[in-house]
Amino acid sequence: MASIKDVAQRAGVSTTTVSRVLSTPQAVRAALRTRVEQAIAELAYRPNLAARRLRQRRASLVGLIVSDIRSPFFTDVGRAVEDVAYRHGLRLILCNSDENPAKEQSYLELMADEQASGVILSPTMQGLQQLRPEAWPFPLVLVDRALENTRVDRVVLDNQAAARRATEHLLQSGYRRIVLLAGAHSTTGQQRHAGHVQALAAAGLTPRPVWVEPTHRAGVQAAADVLAGPDRPDALLVTNGVLLLGALQAIQAAGLRTPHDIGLAGFDNNDWTALPALDVTTVAQPTYDIGRTAAELLLQRMQDATRPVRQVVLEGALVVRGSSVRSAPAPTLP
Amino acid sequence: MASIKDVAQRAGVSTTTVSRVLSTPQAVRAALRTRVEQAIAELAYRPNLAARRLRQRRASLVGLIVSDIRSPFFTDVGRAVEDVAYRHGLRLILCNSDENPAKEQSYLELMADEQASGVILSPTMQGLQQLRPEAWPFPLVLVDRALENTRVDRVVLDNQAAARRATEHLLQSGYRRIVLLAGAHSTTGQQRHAGHVQALAAAGLTPRPVWVEPTHRAGVQAAADVLAGPDRPDALLVTNGVLLLGALQAIQAAGLRTPHDIGLAGFDNNDWTALPALDVTTVAQPTYDIGRTAAELLLQRMQDATRPVRQVVLEGALVVRGSSVRSAPAPTLP
DNA sequence: TTGAAAGCGATACCAT
DNA sequence: ATGGTATCGCTTTCAA
Numbered sequence: 001m002a003s004i005k006d007v008a009q010r011a012g013v014s015t016t017t018v019s020r021v022l023s024t025p026q027a028v029r030a031a032l033r034t035r036v037e038q039a040i041a042e043l044a045y046r047p048n049l050a051a052r053r054l055r056q057r058r059a060s061l062v063g064l065i066v067s068d069i070r071s072p073f074f075t076d077v078g079r080a081v082e083d084v085a086y087r088h089g090l091r092l093i094l095c096n097s098d099e100n101p102a103k104e105q106s107y108l109e110l111m112a113d114e115q116a117s118g119v120i121l122s123p124t125m126q127g128l129q130q131l132r133p134e135a136w137p138f139p140l141v142l143v144d145r146a147l148e149n150t151r152v153d154r155v156v157l158d159n160q161a162a163a164r165r166a167t168e169h170l171l172q173s174g175y176r177r178i179v180l181l182a183g184a185h186s187t188t189g190q191q192r193h194a195g196h197v198q199a200l201a202a203a204g205l206t207p208r209p210v211w212v213e214p215t216h217r218a219g220v221q222a223a224a225d226v227l228a229g230p231d232r233p234d235a236l237l238v239t240n241g242v243l244l245l246g247a248l249q250a251i252q253a254a255g256l257r258t259p260h261d262i263g264l265a266g267f268d269n270n271d272w273t274a275l276p277a278l279d280v281t282t283v284a285q286p287t288y289d290i291g292r293t294a295a296e297l298l299l300q301r302m303q304d305a306t307r308p309v310r311q312v313v314l315e316g317a318l319v320v321r322g323s324s325v326r327s328a329p330a331p332t333l334p
Numbered sequence: 335m336a337s338i339k340d341v342a343q344r345a346g347v348s349t350t351t352v353s354r355v356l357s358t359p360q361a362v363r364a365a366l367r368t369r370v371e372q373a374i375a376e377l378a379y380r381p382n383l384a385a386r387r388l389r390q391r392r393a394s395l396v397g398l399i400v401s402d403i404r405s406p407f408f409t410d411v412g413r414a415v416e417d418v419a420y421r422h423g424l425r426l427i428l429c430n431s432d433e434n435p436a437k438e439q440s441y442l443e444l445m446a447d448e449q450a451s452g453v454i455l456s457p458t459m460q461g462l463q464q465l466r467p468e469a470w471p472f473p474l475v476l477v478d479r480a481l482e483n484t485r486v487d488r489v490v491l492d493n494q495a496a497a498r499r500a501t502e503h504l505l506q507s508g509y510r511r512i513v514l515l516a517g518a519h520s521t522t523g524q525q526r527h528a529g530h531v532q533a534l535a536a537a538g539l540t541p542r543p544v545w546v547e548p549t550h551r552a553g554v555q556a557a558a559d560v561l562a563g564p565d566r567p568d569a570l571l572v573t574n575g576v577l578l579l580g581a582l583q584a585i586q587a588a589g590l591r592t593p594h595d596i597g598l599a600g601f602d603n604n605d606w607t608a609l610p611a612l613d614v615t616t617v618a619q620p621t622y623d624i625g626r627t628a629a630e631l632l633l634q635r636m637q638d639a640t641r642p643v644r645q646v647v648l649e650g651a652l653v654v655r656g657s658s659v660r661s662a663p664a665p666t667l668p
Numbered sequence: 669t670t671g672a673a674a675g676c677g678a679t680a681c682c683a684t
Numbered sequence: 685a686t687g688g689t690a691t692c693g694c695t696t697t698c699a700a
Contacts, residue, residue: 001471003677014687019679029685049447050387051677054692059384069428070409078403078430091444094403094428096412110425113383137335216605245605252610271550271579272606276586337693348671353695363669385693388676 002043011039022047053115061091062298063111063119065104067145067186068214069096071241072270073287074122077143080291081120088299090117099185099214101126112137118298125185139301143294145187146311153301155293155312159188162283162316163195166237166265169281169318171203173325175235175263179226180207181247182239183214192239192267208233212243219246220253227254227262234262235324241268248278258323265324267316279322286314336377345373356381387449395425396632397445397453399438401479401520402548403430405575406604407621408456411477414625415454422633424451433519433548435460446471452632459519473635477628479521480645487631489624489646493522496617496650497529500571500599503615505537507658509569509597513560514541515581516573517548526573526601542567546577553580554587561588561596568596569658575602582612592657599658601650613656620648 008015013032020028021036028036039045053059064081066074082092093114097104104127111119115137122144123131133140133152142154170178180196183189189211197207212222219242226233227250236251238244244266251262258264258280266273269284293312300307342349347366354362355370362370373379387393398415400408412428419426427448431438438461445453449471456478457465467474467486476488504512514530517523523545531541546556553576560567561584570585572578578600585596592598592614600607603618627646634641 004679005677015678016680016687016689017685020686023679027685032686046443046447048388048677050384050393050449051692052679053384054382054388054677054694055679057692069403069412070406072404075404075430079432082430094430096416096428098413109380113380115384245609249609275579275583275612277611278609338695339693349694350671350673350696351669354670357695361669366670382693385676386695388678388693389695391676 002045003048004045006043007036007039007045010043011036057115058117059091059115060089061093061114061116062295063093063095063107063114063116065095065097065107065111065119065121067097067099067104067122067124068242069094069098071268073144073241073268073285076287077122077291077294080288081295084292084295084299097122097124097127099124101130108136118302120294120298125187128187139298139305141294141298141301143290147187151309153297153310155290155297155314157188157285157290157316158313159191159316160195160198162267162318163192163237163239164199165195165318166267166281166283167196167199169320170235170237170263170265170324171199171205173235173259173263175324176205177231177233178205178208178235178237178263179233180209180237180239181219181222181226181243182209182211183243184211186214189214189239196237214240214242216242216246216249219243220249221246223247223250224254227251227256232262236262236264236266238264238266241266241270244268244280244282245270245272248280259326263324263326269319273319273321281321281324282319283316284319285316289314335382336379337382338379340377341370341373341379344377345370391449392451393425393449394423395427395448395450396629397427397429397441397448397450399429399431399441399445399453399455401431401433401438401456401458402576403428403432405602407478407575407602407619410621411456411625411628414622415629418626418629418633431456431458431461433458435464442470452636454628454632459521462521473632473639475628475632475635477624481521485643487635487644489627489631489648491522491619491624491650492647493525493650494529494532496601496652497526497571497573498533499529499652500601500615500617501530501533503652503654504569504571504597504599504658505533505539507569507593507597507660509658510539511565511567512539512542512569512571512597513567514543514571514573515553515556515560515577516543516545517577518545520548523548523573530571548574548576550576550580550583553577554583555580557581557584558587561585561590566596570596570598570600572598572600575600575604578602578614578616579604579606582614593660597658597660603653607653607655615655615658616653617650618653619650623648 004015007018085092095107101124118139120141146154182193200207238247256262265281267283269282273280273282338349341352416426429441435458452473454475480488516527534541572581590596599615601617603616607614607616
């Protein structure tokens, strides 16, 4: 493995010059620069990152810690972050906390140990409550989930508005006994709950939220319980894609059909929701924009640690499909 | 940021002793060790990984480079690899090549730059053809995709047998005009094609393979073309989960119903395939086992570079559901 | 069992 | 514009 010394020797210059060719080429005379570049090519030299980091005391590397790597939402966000990072010569390390606060903590420590230049985090609820951004040696940007009073850059969906619109849509379709399946342990679940309650209140209706662990299994079980219980709802609104699939599974297992027997709408416009046989109404999130914006916020923060904290709020788009639209229109409200 | 010097000073020992407490605690007298450990705790000391790597010339870190981060197959594999790596004090870096040979190459170089201890790779076809395992400074284990004659450890599915069984199942259900939608640019697609052809040949039937880019869009398009073309097939077999969803989309868009109008089966037992309204017959892969085995092969190779190359072949399980079973049984073959 | 000191490979300061 | 040299923080001989 060739080192900077070997390159210097071969080019007949000092290691300093080689280093400069690598970092500030315009500071080296063209003739010398060419010789160095040739030596680099001939030796297939690659700088030792460990040595560089040791000296510079930071790595050209950003971390993305997500709560569920399987979610298309986060893979899309990840792709956007990677695109931006790559264009700025930063490497991306992807970590999956799996909704586990201990794992999340461990990955944040990994990032500190690796001397990451910055981290984008989709925190667990517990992690968010304990989060002390200033305690970490890197700038932090939150995505998807955040608390109002946390003093840290973030980009989130207008969850409340999106849930309100989805609920209003269900009401307009004539559904009245709506149950909300809300993902537990996340701020998004709470905010979507708030928007849902808001819309119901405006219509003079009482909310019926059910809080569910954000797993497929739990989604199936909770939906099945609700459907089998007393006063079966005439519609379900589900606050994330995983639970939405679970709810649909339970609906079909119970022999019910959307939109007639039951209305259905939910967050995350995953591929399968568009299948004609399912045709599920969803709230589509601007996933790529979310990731791109988060990466940009991080880059700006890396350049200026003192700039004011920014929150970017993006809008979701309601994709109306057959699962929430009854052929016979509901009677108009008074 | 406290360094090993600070710890040594506080504990009244040399840096050598601190280093030993960290790596070989039993080589330090209990009394001293306790003092050092206390100093470490008081200063919240964390070793500088860059310095350690620079000295040791390798990182306690393994890479997993997958071709599609969105696939549940790879996220399951990733989880297994992470579990094993974590238990052995190794960190995992997850990379997504996105079926792009250039990205794959770039990530392999990243791993070399990071001085990774080992890499698990699901290669693109082009990457596989050019792959020179001995050219990398780390041991390599292939998952999911491999060529017979590559001299490298690997763990793969018995793709041919699985495709043969799936095809035999379709034949037993009475389907005769079967079209195979096969993912292009992958050894798995080719091997599954081979198993399919084998089963058809045994039944005296002519294969009708269609090679498709492994994206959702391309899957929809290809299936739509096949369904609208002359001599419409009576069944589709699809070699991966992404294309399977696309095929189902096209089937439903064409107003066809499984299993009567058309039979359907495919690889990857993704969550949505179990929805009663879809009920798609699939080949389930032992994803966690694949990941665990790959990680174990890598660890063994890291310990002994000279051990013979091993290939582990795992079996898939055919999950028969309604999409491929006609209510009226087919006439028995002669 | 413990410590002194060399050295890993790069960068950054200070000369020239 | 270029080079000499100290230095980043740790591990690893080697000696005691």
